[in-house]
Amino acid sequence: MISSRNADAGFASSRKIESDPASSFLKVLLLIAQSALIVAGFLWLAPADGFRNPDLARIVVFHVPCSIVASIASTVATVYAVIYLAKRRPSDDIKSRTAFAIGLLLWVLTTVTGAIFAKVQWGAYWNWDIKEKSILMLLLINIAYFALRSAIDNPNKQAAIAAAYAIFAMAAVPALTYLLPNSTPDTLHPKGVITTKEGLDAHYKIVLWSGVLCLTGVFVWAMRIQVRLEELALRVQKSKSTSRGAKVVITELGP
Amino acid sequence: MTDVSISTDEQKLDTTAARLNEPKTASWVTCAWEIFRKDIRVELRTRYALGSVALFSVTTVVMMAAALSGAPVKTEVKAALIWVVLLFAALSGLARAFVREEEAGTAQSLRLTAPATAVYAGKLLFNLALVFTVEAITVPLFSVFMPIPGVRYDLFIPILIAGGWGLAAAATFVAAMIAQTTSGKSALFAIVSFPVLMPLLMAAVQGTAGAFSQVATFEARALADIGQLSIYGVVMTTASLLLFEYVWHD
Numbered sequence: 001m002i003s004s005r006n007a008d009a010g011f012a013s014s015r016k017i018e019s020d021p022a023s024s025f026l027k028v029l030l031l032i033a034q035s036a037l038i039v040a041g042f043l044w045l046a047p048a049d050g051f052r053n054p055d056l057a058r059i060v061v062f063h064v065p066c067s068i069v070a071s072i073a074s075t076v077a078t079v080y081a082v083i084y085l086a087k088r089r090p091s092d093d094i095k096s097r098t099a100f101a102i103g104l105l106l107w108v109l110t111t112v113t114g115a116i117f118a119k120v121q122w123g124a125y126w127n128w129d130i131k132e133k134s135i136l137m138l139l140l141i142n143i144a145y146f147a148l149r150s151a152i153d154n155p156n157k158q159a160a161i162a163a164a165y166a167i168f169a170m171a172a173v174p175a176l177t178y179l180l181p182n183s184t185p186d187t188l189h190p191k192g193v194i195t196t197k198e199g200l201d202a203h204y205k206i207v208l209w210s211g212v213l214c215l216t217g218v219f220v221w222a223m224r225i226q227v228r229l230e231e232l233a234l235r236v237q238k239s240k241s242t243s244r245g246a247k248v249v250i251t252e253l254g255p
Numbered sequence: 256m257t258d259v260s261i262s263t264d265e266q267k268l269d270t271t272a273a274r275l276n277e278p279k280t281a282s283w284v285t286c287a288w289e290i291f292r293k294d295i296r297v298e299l300r301t302r303y304a305l306g307s308v309a310l311f312s313v314t315t316v317v318m319m320a321a322a323l324s325g326a327p328v329k330t331e332v333k334a335a336l337i338w339v340v341l342l343f344a345a346l347s348g349l350a351r352a353f354v355r356e357e358e359a360g361t362a363q364s365l366r367l368t369a370p371a372t373a374v375y376a377g378k379l380l381f382n383l384a385l386v387f388t389v390e391a392i393t394v395p396l397f398s399v400f401m402p403i404p405g406v407r408y409d410l411f412i413p414i415l416i417a418g419g420w421g422l423a424a425a426a427t428f429v430a431a432m433i434a435q436t437t438s439g440k441s442a443l444f445a446i447v448s449f450p451v452l453m454p455l456l457m458a459a460v461q462g463t464a465g466a467f468s469q470v471a472t473f474e475a476r477a478l479a480d481i482g483q484l485s486i487y488g489v490v491m492t493t494a495s496l497l498l499f500e501y502v503w504h505d
Contacts, residue, residue: 085501133453133457136453137450137453137454138450140449140450140453141450141451143446144446144447144449144450147443147446147447148432148436148443148447151436151437151438151439151443152435152436152437153437156505157435157505160501160502160505161432161435161501161502161505163501164432164498164501164502165429165432165447167494167498168428168451168494168495168498169450169451171494172451172454172490172491172494175490
């Protein structure tokens with residue numbers, strides 16, 4: 001009874017979000033802005049002189065936003081893993097898992113765009129640069145996270161162990177592979193280009209930082225859709241198991 | 256008369272309370288040590304982990320030597336080879352400490368009798384013993400088949416100790432998670448622990464290459480790598496102790 005009322009409330013609230021004019025305006029704005037940025041990246045930006053292939057240097061406005069938003073996604077996923085272990089709400093586990101999934105996609109995009117430009121500029125798709133080492137490790141952590149999840153049957157155990165692994169790996173590995181060895185200056189990647197005044201051309205900076213903003217919007221949007229979907233699936237599953245007359249008391253689902 | 260009896264009762268209560276309180280402060284170390292001793296005893300009885308690890312390192316080193324059959328190998332490549340052998344040999348046996356408890360059904364009683372962090376500490380001690388045994392077998396055998404002239408042992412032995420500690424600390428934590436899975440434990444152990452062990456592997460290989468070479472700058476870098484490996488060990492041990500409770504009790 002309680003669970004079905006909760007499910008109804010969930011459906012109602014999701015429908016309300018769908019028809020909210022402010023949120024649909026934001027989505028349309030995001031679509032226009034993202035399209036404009038892609039066009040600007042190819043047509044508005046001048047080729048960057050001084051690179052082996054000046055035309056292809058524009059890839060920076062796609063590569064860097066992907067990597068920044070992927071870092072945001074991984075951070076969000078780790079924070080929700082901590083919250084899950086502290087409060088044990090299934091919705092936090094769903095959020096952590098979803099952020100990891102979107103983060104994996106963004107890390108793959110970062111790797112692919114980076115490898116294309118590395119081939120042109122540095123002569124090989126993979127150069128074992130310090131940032132390439134750390135991105136490889138982040139990719140492997142993301143994959144291992146989902147491999148670990150799929151091998152555990154009990155959903156509560158799965159969520160807790162996956163959260164513990166996420167914190168264990170994400171807290172230690174980026175620090176040890178990136179921050180610590182980065183004190184040495186031998187890297188192929190340029191340093192401080194996107195934040196300092198002497199760095200990139202002003203046009204590049206506008207497109208790049210707007211790209212970060214838009215891609216963050218896309219990340220939030222995608223995450224909300226997926227989280228809502230999985231929460232509904234969880235509710236349907238719970239109401240099914242209670243309607244069958246099993247002695248299951250739902251205590252985890254809040255209003 | 257009655258007063259005396261009451262006072263003895265109180266004394267009794269006091270002593271029982273003291274007995275209950277006293278082991279609590281001393282028990283953490285005792286628990287960890289007893290778990291370590293129990294694991295060593297069980298291991299010496301069955302020799303399962305030791306056997307698989309020792310055979311793995313011997314066969315891998317011999318196969319590598321046979322495949323290369325005396326071809327000249329650079330010292331940097333030797334440093335990479337020795338750590339790949341050590342890593343995979345250790346991974347073949349390190350999960351055993353927790354998987355055995357789950358398979359024998361003794362994990363539940365261990366959960367009830369010992370504090371979680373003491374279990375981690377005991378298993379870490381056992382895995383440390385196992386890793387150092389692997390190193391004691393692999394390194395001499397490796398230097399027989401692929402001699403390395405002019406090894407700086409004052410650099411190489413600290414690398415082996417610090418690297419072995421980090422390896423055991425990270426692998427023990429991952430093994431506790433792997434023991435809870437239902438299928439494909441050994442493959443999953445390698446997949447899950449590999450990204451966590453990558454920073455260790457890179458620092459250890461670079462440091463070992465420095466210890467094997469006679470170039471002064473490489474030797475200086477090896478010193479920095481020993482520091483990095485020690486930091487890795489401290490970070491992994493701390494993170495494991497903080498998070499172990501969640502993995503062990505769920």
